[in-house]
Every structure is written in structure tokens, then in C-alpha cells.
Amino acid sequence: xxxxxxxxxxxxxxxxxxLRSDDSTLDREAAxxxxxxxxxxxxxxxxxxxxxxxxxxxxxxxxxxxxxETIRKALSMGADAGxxxxxxxxxxxxxxxxxxxxxxxxxxxxxxxxIFGSESTDARMSVVPAMVAERLGVAQLTFAQKVExxxxxxxxxxxxxxxxxxxxxxxxxxxxxxxxxxxPRYPSFKGIxxxxxxxxxxxxxxxxGLDMARVGASASWSxxxxxxARPPKAAGTVVxxxxxxxxxxxxxxxxxxxx
Amino acid sequence: MGEVLVLVEQADGVVKKxxxxxxxxxxSLGEPSAVWVGPGYSTAAEATLAEFGAAVVYVAESPxxxxxxxxxxxxxxxxxxxxxxxxxxxxxxxxxxxxxxGRLAVRIDSGVITDAVAVSPELVATQSVFxxxxxxxxxxxxxxxxxxxxxxxxxxxxxxxxxxxxxxSITLSDAARKASxxxxxxxxxxxxxxxxxxxxxxSGGRGVGSPEGFAVIEALADSLHGAVGASRAATxxxxxxxxxxxxxxxxxxxxxxxxxxxxSGAIQHRAGMQTSKTIIVVNKDAEAPIFxxxxxxVVGDLFAVVPQLTQEIGKRSA
Numbered sequence: 001x002x003x004x005x006x007x008x009x010x011x012x013x014x015x016x017x018x019l020r021s022d023d024s025t026l027d028r029e030a031a032x033x034x035x036x037x038x039x040x041x042x043x044x045x046x047x048x049x050x051x052x053x054x055x056x057x058x059x060x061x062x063x064x065x066x067x068x069e070t071i072r073k074a075l076s077m078g079a080d081a082g083x084x085x086x087x088x089x090x091x092x093x094x095x096x097x098x099x100x101x102x103x104x105x106x107x108x109x110x111x112x113x114x115i116f117g118s119e120s121t122d123a124r125m126s127v128v129p130a131m132v133a134e135r136l137g138v139a140q141l142t143f144a145q146k147v148e149x150x151x152x153x154x155x156x157x158x159x160x161x162x163x164x165x166x167x168x169x170x171x172x173x174x175x176x177x178x179x180x181x182x183x184p185r186y187p188s189f190k191g192i193x194x195x196x197x198x199x200x201x202x203x204x205x206x207x208x209g210l211d212m213a214r215v216g217a218s219a220s221w222s223x224x225x226x227x228x229a230r231p232p233k234a235a236g237t238v239v240x241x242x243x244x245x246x247x248x249x250x251x252x253x254x255x256x257x258x259x
Numbered sequence: 260m261g262e263v264l265v266l267v268e269q270a271d272g273v274v275k276k277x278x279x280x281x282x283x284x285x286x287s288l289g290e291p292s293a294v295w296v297g298p299g300y301s302t303a304a305e306a307t308l309a310e311f312g313a314a315v316v317y318v319a320e321s322p323x324x325x326x327x328x329x330x331x332x333x334x335x336x337x338x339x340x341x342x343x344x345x346x347x348x349x350x351x352x353x354x355x356x357x358x359x360x361g362r363l364a365v366r367i368d369s370g371v372i373t374d375a376v377a378v379s380p381e382l383v384a385t386q387s388v389f390x391x392x393x394x395x396x397x398x399x400x401x402x403x404x405x406x407x408x409x410x411x412x413x414x415x416x417x418x419x420x421x422x423x424x425x426x427x428s429i430t431l432s433d434a435a436r437k438a439s440x441x442x443x444x445x446x447x448x449x450x451x452x453x454x455x456x457x458x459x460x461x462s463g464g465r466g467v468g469s470p471e472g473f474a475v476i477e478a479l480a481d482s483l484h485g486a487v488g489a490s491r492a493a494t495x496x497x498x499x500x501x502x503x504x505x506x507x508x509x510x511x512x513x514x515x516x517x518x519x520x521x522x523s524g525a526i527q528h529r530a531g532m533q534t535s536k537t538i539i540v541v542n543k544d545a546e547a548p549i550f551x552x553x554x555x556x557v558v559g560d561l562f563a564v565v566p567q568l569t570q571e572i573g574k575r576s577a
Contacts, residue, residue, distance in 0.1 A: 015526075018390065019388075080295070124507075125357065129358075132356075134361070138437065140330065140438055161453045162446070165328065165442065179501070221402065225396040229275065229393055236538075236552075238553060238558065240545070241560070246559035246566070249539055249571075
């Protein structure tokens, strides 16, 4: 079996994020880059499925030079190889452009499973896995909290607002996994050393056979008109409980017509 | 004014509140048409859609459409976009809704903006990003604009629509049939509203201290007919199920009222609740950053303050 895991480098979850004033894109220099936290679950799931069913795991990322660190991290966790799409022409790509680029790279490489985290912690759109499935014309099994493979049949539990749906398909499939589907492993020292020798293929827009007119900021299907920091909230009232804190909140809620 | 398509969200044939919000928004943008995908369209559903202004209801009720996840919704909408050339398409910003919007965008080669909290008559969307720290205005520059809109963004306003039924029949693509829903499991019982849609959310964090501690949070939520949420500290500790996590890696909520109990207010949590209209905070630590967001805050022990509040609400609403 061949598994691809699509990962994204994002600003550290705990850092304040900002947009750049020049082109309204995320300021990636302003914070440390880390592997999107939800993608760690995708890598771990790929490794576990690979261990159970015998598979080669390839990490795919699209992003600037330093996004290569994210591939190395996944390789040090145990993945086998990497593909890094890196090109200045990709800067400012929206979800449609990103899904086009990823689908183009993945197409024709014979992957049985393409795994994503359910969303990135920066853009938080949660649409790229569905878009890639649509572009490739393969089954979409997303928001999985549990994945089972038997032969060529894949069954997942898709998280819903009220519980979960059981969804089935045959390989190949696009899968996305939610937080807590597993416990991502930490890279071992041996893993870190081994990762240095693992192959990472770097591709430019031209190498990947992408249409330059369909990637990058100028090709995007939507545009930012303007943005601003949210005005600071007017200071509220804070009191110290003197045995009547609950009553005081009730008074406030009554005043606001919540009670 | 042009036609605006609204994808209906429903559970067991009952139209969800978010759809009435989207219809209200659609009324300000043009002529709203509701789009029903799957079996179960009823007179009750029709009455709700009419009440909130749907001029037309496109009904695609083949059972096959509910047998496969997400893709059928995108394919019904794509069919209607090519037939009707609407001014815009509105979809609820839920997991299903966003994925359907994403697939639709690929199919009709049109731009999509997710998680809008408002859309102007000029079709400029307002988004609140990075945990609500930045407000962005953006527009679709290519194709038929698709917007996913967060629940609780527009107060629903009744507006008489004719809700004229128009039946739609499409042939699903082979790709859409490749994944099948074989079962549905309701994990959460009890009468509480869904977290993402709830008008009132009561959350607990590290300060709750234990699974048993959540009983006081649940009691307060029930007194207000609200949903229960939890911070990551509480779900990571196993005190409350993970699906109730509010925050950057959990759910984003934007209710009328959010009550944060024993939550310090790290970015991780604020990212999921900062755009709530009214925020109440109860925390022992006067220095907790969550107080910066509070409309009303009490520095004190939640196990004293919260039960007293619950009791007081009971008395006043009796």
C-alpha cells in the first residue's frame, strides 16, 4: 500500500498571528513555524496503518523553503520519503489553488490513501481535503475519529454534531482525521538521525506541471478588500465575590434580558 | 435583485435555526431560494422556509442523495447554479456545509469564502480570523460567489415567502457514489442544544478540577437552556468529552451569551469564543486574561458562584 500524508507548516498555535500589510497574506515570518497540530494525527495514523498493513508513507507539503522542516519532522517520526512543492509563484494561493496544486502532484503516483489533518490551525477552512477528493474523483472519507481497513475496504467514523456516521468506501480514498484519533509519537534520536538520509523530492511549479495562471495570489478566486485589528472590547465590570457573586451575575443577565 | 441559493440544514426533516438565519441574510442580498437535498421534505419544513422568506424551494429528495456524504449537496447546488445563474450561494459554516461549499467551488470554478459572520449587499464578506483578533473583508473575484456563514451571525427575522416547490432530479456522478453512509450513531443524549448552534454556551476549564465538577456547569447550562463547552485543559484531562472542546483545535462558537468558568483564557481557547456577543467570566484568579473579554466578571470560586447563579436563575424564571 502507498500512503501520502499532506501536511502544512503553520505559525505556532500559541503565537499571535497577523496579516501582512503589503499583500494581506499571513505573516509567516512573525512566528515560529511548526507542523499543523492536526497534521501530526494524520502522520501518526499513516504510520500506524502502515505498520498494520505494510505501506510506504510519503509526506507531501507545499510551502516556502522552511516548510521542509515539517517534512523532516514527519520523517523523523518514521515516514519514508517526502515531496516538497516550493516556488515563489505559489505565495498567496487560496484553498482552490492549493487543492489544485496538491491534486496535481498526487495524481498518477498510485497512492491508495491520501491523509490530511481535518483543518489547519491558521486558515481553519477545513475544505482542502474535500476539494482534493473532488478534483481526483476519489472517495471522500473526512473528519474520521476511527479508521479501519480490511482488504480494499475502508470504514471510518465521521464525527457529526450529534455523534458519528459510519462511512465506507473502497481504496483509493482521501481521508481526514480529527484530533485525538491517536497519540502522535515523538521522534526518537534514532528517528531524527535516520530522517537525514531519507529522500525528499523538491518540485517547482514547472516541475510539477502546474499551470502558473492557476496558483499564487494573482490566480486566486477571492481577494481581501481590507482588514483591521479587531477594536479592543470595552472594559466590562469585574467584581470580587463577597458571597453574592452568583446573584450579581443574575442581576446582570436580567438587565440584558437573558433571564 | 438576483436569486440567492440557501442550502437547507435539517435534522430528521426539521429545518435548523442556522437556515432561518441564512434565509434572513439572503433576503438582504436578493431573492432567497432554499435548496433541500435528501428525503423528508414536509409541510412543517415548508412552513419554516416560507416564514423566513424563501420564494422558491428546490427539492431534490431522492434517497440516494442522503446515502452518500457531502458530494450530493455540491452536485445539486452545481446543477442549480448552472440552471439559474444565482447572484450568490449561502451555506452554513458547519463541517458538512464547508465541505459541500468547497466541492461546489471546484465543480463550478468559483471562489468560496468560509466562516463569514456577515455579507453585505455588495457581496463583501466579513470574517473574524485568528481567534477574532483580526477582522477581514473579502470578496469573491471569480465565478458565482459562495459563502459559508457561521451560525448565530444574523438574527432570524420572519419575512413571508411563497416557498413554491420546484422538484429537482439529478444524476449523481460516479465519484459521489464512492463513499456511502452505512449508519448514524447518536453519541450524545439529552435535551441540550448543539454546541455550534446554541444561543447560550456555558463552559468549564481547568478550574472545574474533575469530571464530577462538570455537574455544576451542566446545571447552569440547563437552567439557561444552553449548551455545555469545555476548554482544552478540561478535555485533555479527560474531564469532559473531546467533542465539546471550544478553541483553536476544537469548535468555534459565537453565541449570544458565553459563560466561562474556571478558564484562564489562553489564545487556544479565546480563538474559539472571542466573537461571542456577551461574555461572563467566573475565575479565582483576578489576573486571568479571560477577564479582558468579560462584559461581566466575578473573581471567586466557581463552586460557590455558579450554583448560586443557577439557583437564582431558577427563582427568577419560575
